[in-house]
Amino acid sequence: MLDPSEIEALFTRADGSFLFARWGRPIAPVVIGVDDATLATVKGAFEAVATLADQPLLTETDPELGANCMVFFFRDWDELRELPDLDRLIPDLGPLLDRLVAAQANQYRIFRFDKAGAIKAAFVFLRMDEALSSVPAEDLALAQVAQTVLLWSDTAFADRSVLGRAGETVLLRPDIAALIRAAYDPVLPAMDQDPAMALRLSARMQAAQ
Template identity: 45%
Template sequence: MNAITQNPAPLFTATDTTYRFARWGRPLAPVVFGVGDESLPHLKDAIAQAVAITGGVLAETDPELGANFMWFFCREWSDLAAVPNLDKLLPNFERIIAALTEQGASRYRSFGFDRDGSIKLCVVLIRVDAATEALSLQTLGTSETFQSLLTWSEGAFAETSPIAMIKSNNICIVKPEFAAIVRAAYDPLLPAATEDPSHALRLSARASKLVQDIEDGA
């Protein structure tokens, strides 16, 4: 049994040892700011393919928010100050931008939640530095979307990346064990949000079976 599917609890356990899990409770409706028109279809294709891991598809709009999966690209973090209403989407916006600038960070993600604890909004900020420019849109879209599908812990991928690159065609994929965790997490019989650590056991059972079924069919 794969170690990831055998014990998924660390993927959702915060540094204070609290287990925190949430998945989206509504279809993702993406909108992207700061990229050229020629790049947009390729990025959205990658987003759609990553979302398909959940068993769902993208929506054109969210009935309440219009767009609920919002991407903002910039060259410098300070550039985002000119984006209308972004400070309303991100509490403590100025403090966040100052911290990202000080850290030299290139990515930031913020979630909003419905009353039942499920994800209803995700804002992704990306500073286009040399490392980001070196990535294909397919890689960037797959990686960032995957990390936005669930509320992973800060150290979830510290030891093992959930992403792999197929060398023959330079296509980025989500590793099967991590894809199985996501697919299992979206089982309608499981809660959309929980802080009960026993949830990890239910995830493990479902994800392990998914991986086994794939291996048996190979």
């Protein structure tokens, strides 16, 4: 079980600011750049995490935004420059891609928020380099969806994966699964910038045991 200081660290960014946010609406995912088998795997990961969080998952589209969680698989960052209208969805796309190319990054996530501060949209970019290509599709999908269901710190999983292992089976770490479940408790706010939120999350995790 995570203690409050560990929970606080998972939502404390590199600049020292604390920010917790969860989705404030049903998630309507769309996956781009994969075959049918991988598509089914990614959709299965969304279904599993949505069920864990008791968060509705739309099979059609969000009435306001259409698809509100877009997952892109590709080989080279420059491929995104050619996608129609992506620059309208993501301001300053060109400079962002330049930075990601320079950093040799293989993944990046962007979130959008509603007036209450809850997540209303997310964009997940996965450049399938040698490292990501070596990860089984089921593991990659589960890890990415878990990292999109909450606004984790930019350093949250730098030292330890969101996934764990039970024998030969790879699954969400039990402590992270419990935290995701607690984070979607209706008694908690959808967004909070006070580090004391970690105490409330801890209390909900203990109550659920």
